[in-house]
Structures are given as C-alpha cells and as structure tokens.
Amino acid sequence: MPLTVVGGLPAVGKTAVCREVLRLRAESQTGPPTWLRIDSIEQALRDSDEMLPGMPAGAGYYAAAAVARDVLASGGDVLVECVNPLPLTRRLWEETVSDLGARFLAVELICSDAAEHRRRAQQRGGDIEGLTLPTWQEITHRDYAPWPEADLRLDTARLTATEAARAIIDLGLAGGAG
Template sequence: MRQPAPPRSRPALVVIGGLPATGKSTVGRAVAHRLGASYLRIDTIEQSLFVFSAYGADTDALRHAVTHGLGYDVAYALAEDLLTQGLHVFAECVNPLKVTRDAWAAVARRTAAQFHEVELICSDPAEHAHRATTRTVDIPGLPLPTWQDITERDYAPWDRPHLTLDTAGKPPDHTITELSNALALTP
C-alpha cells in the first residue's frame, strides 16, 4: 500500500539582502538549491534589461527605469507567479530601502506565503573590502561595484525584526547551514 506524500508547507518567500560582497549569491543560491526552490537574482534581471536596452530606440529611458527599480518590479511579479504555483522562492538583492523591503512583504501577503527576511553582513571591513576587490563577475557584462561604491551606497537600517547573519571569518558552507537551519523549510 502506498504511503501518502507528506504535507508540504505553504510556500515561502525568502528575501536575502545585504550590501554587495557579503555572500548573498553564494548562500542564497546554495540554500535554494538544497530546497529545490526558485532563485531570483536582481543582478541577473537588471543586467538582462541593460543588455536588452542596447536593441531599443529609447535606450536612455530603459536604463533610467532599471536604475530606478524596474528590476525589482520584474522580480516582485516573478516571485508572485512562482509563489502562487506553490513554490518556495529565494530572492537575492541588496534590498537597500524600506520601500523595497515593504514591497517584498506585500508579495508575501498577497500570496499568503511564509515570509523570511534575511540580511547578510560582513562585520570585518578589511575582509569585506578584500571580497569586494577580488571577486569575479558571474553574469556576463555586469559591472561590479568598487569598494568605494559599496561603502557610499544608500542602505537604510532595517526597521523591523529580521534574521541577520554575519559572514565574516567563516566559510560559505557555515552560513549556508546556518541559514538552512534557521529557515527550517521543507522542499
């Protein structure tokens, strides 16, 4: 006799934010893979839009739209579609402002998804600077921010509880396990 499949938890939206070079892509991609979850990366979306803008007549308008949040808007819509299909979604982005954080929360509310906000930090400035200046690009054509760009970036403090993980002084596998355990999601 066949055993019934275990009940699946309701879909979860996990938003992994933080400054560039804190480990968001490495950690988010790995945990999403472990869970068989969808993975959305703002850098991928924005770079695709920038590349596409080279084909259009109004390149400046599209580049302006991307710079002012079009990539996030596309990601919110994709996340909503995936969540309504019952899939867990990991969204990886800097998520620098209250408005972006609130928009992600609204996606979770509209889809009745579990909502987990995660901020990765690197508390050691020397290590963070080293990561920023030695990492390689994994999205063709994506310009990486300089250390000065990162330190001068507009990044508002969080105004609500969220999970903060410090990646300084530890291998990525440690943070991957730490996040997996904290989320306690099932595939």
C-alpha cells in the first residue's frame, strides 16, 4: 500500500477508517504506514501563523506531499487522510508517486445516509488541538467534486470502520492500484 490517499467530506469517517488501517497493519507483518493528516498539518501551519484561518488549504497538501515523497523514496508506506476535494488536489498525489515507481491507491469515503452524516458532523469531537470542526452547513456547502477515478469508493453508512479498512488493505496489498 505505498501511497494510499483516503478522501471524502468531513464527518464521513476518514479518521476512524485510517485508525483502523493503522491498527490492522500494526498487527500484520507489514507494519503500519506513516499517517499524514492534512488537518494536523494545516492546524500546525495556523498555529505558527504561516497560514491564516480561512485561507485556502493548499499549503497543507503540498507539505504532506513532500513528506510522503520522502517516506516513499526511503521505501516506506504512506497513508494520507484529507478531504481531497478537487481534481487539482488529486493530481498532486498522482504526481507525488509518478517518478518514484510507487503504487497509488485512491480511496473516496462517502456517507450515503444524509441523516447519519449530519449526526456524525454534529456529534463528533475533535482530536486536533485548536482545530475548529466544520458545521453541517459548511460541510454541505463545501466545494467538493465526486471522485469517480478513485480505486475504491466506500460507503461508511453501510460499512464499519473496520470493514472499510480491510477493503483498503486488501486492495493495497494485492497491488490493485496503479
């Protein structure tokens, strides 16, 4: 699973699924990948005053891509958690692996049950100090394009975090991504 990018709107379950990928991989002989969370990187940039609140989030994506490239070049696996809302951000990950010969696995998480998605958005707590989580209205009005090119599209309204993580690991370890 060299570079696996897990994207999707806020509150679809990306963090829960990524944590399960890490847990399951830690229990296997392959070991866990390096986990890069765009929210953590962007919050650190805001804390350092290098990124102002409300600024477009490109800096976090570019910083994560640079770290991912270094990890991949050294033979490590990388798991990226991000919204990954647009073709521009998605191309960045493809470019990150292009000249390394590394595999790329694109995963889009959705939550097809709008009531469940809203409940998650309204009831979840944050685990990144200082990060303000988006409201349901901000989530529903966010600029987000569906990701039909994703290697996997998993519905967290129908799958548990563990089931989704297993699907990601199974495809990644089988070499199912380019």
